[in-house]
Amino acid sequence: MKKYAEELIKFKLRPPEVYALTGYNKRRLRELYKEIHGERPKKGKLALHVNKKVDSLEKNLEIIIFFNVYRKMYPGPLIDIKVDRLIKSYKAYRLISENIIDFSLAYLVLRDIKIGWIKPTKCKWCGKIYLFNHQHPRMYKCLFCHYILK
Numbered sequence: 594m595k596k597y598a599e600e601l602i603k604f605k606l607r608p609p610e611v612y613a614l615t616g617y618n619k620r621r622l623r624e625l626y627k628e629i630h631g632e633r634p635k636k637g638k639l640a641l642h643v644n645k646k647v648d649s650l651e652k653n654l655e656i657i658i659f660f661n662v663y664r665k666m667y668p669g670p671l672i673d674i675k676v677d678r679l680i681k682s683y684k685a686y687r688l689i690s691e692n693i694i695d696f697s698l699a700y701l702v703l704r705d706i707k708i709g710w711i712k713p714t715k716c717k718w719c720g721k722i723y724l725f726n727h728q729h730p731r732m733y734k735c736l737f738c739h740y741i742l743k
């Protein structure tokens with residue numbers, strides 16, 4: 594798992610999340626972060642959910658683009674976050690998008706889908722896939738046609 598741990602840290606994913614994904618030694622992860630970035634990871638927790646991070650229409654669109662890349666590469670239900678899939682889909686996403694979301698947010702998107710906090714939903718009106726969360730000011734409706742799920 595060391596190869597993956599290093600790659601995740603290069604993407605600035607913080608040690609607790611890297612640990613959750615790889616099980617690699619916690620102290621070593623913190624050292625690795627400092628070695629690679631020349632500074633310690635920012636304190637505090639990663640946002641609890643995607644919600645707070647998706648604070649603009651552009652970001653909402655970006656997380657959908659990222660998820661659609663992921664889904665194309667790895668169809669089927671998202672039961673577990675596989676590190677190699679997360680990394681490969683993020684790299685593929687970076688090739689096609691301009692306002693790229695950071696890796697930590699991409700990770701949060703998959704994690705929130707996995708735990709059911711956000712739900713990939715096919716719009717009944719326009720047929721596009723969007724990410725649904727009934728509590729979020731932007732995610733309770735289709736981003737593309739604004740159809741509201743009832």
Ligand SMILES: [Zn+2]
Pocket residue numbers: 716717718719720721735736737738739740
């Ligand atoms: Zn729609």
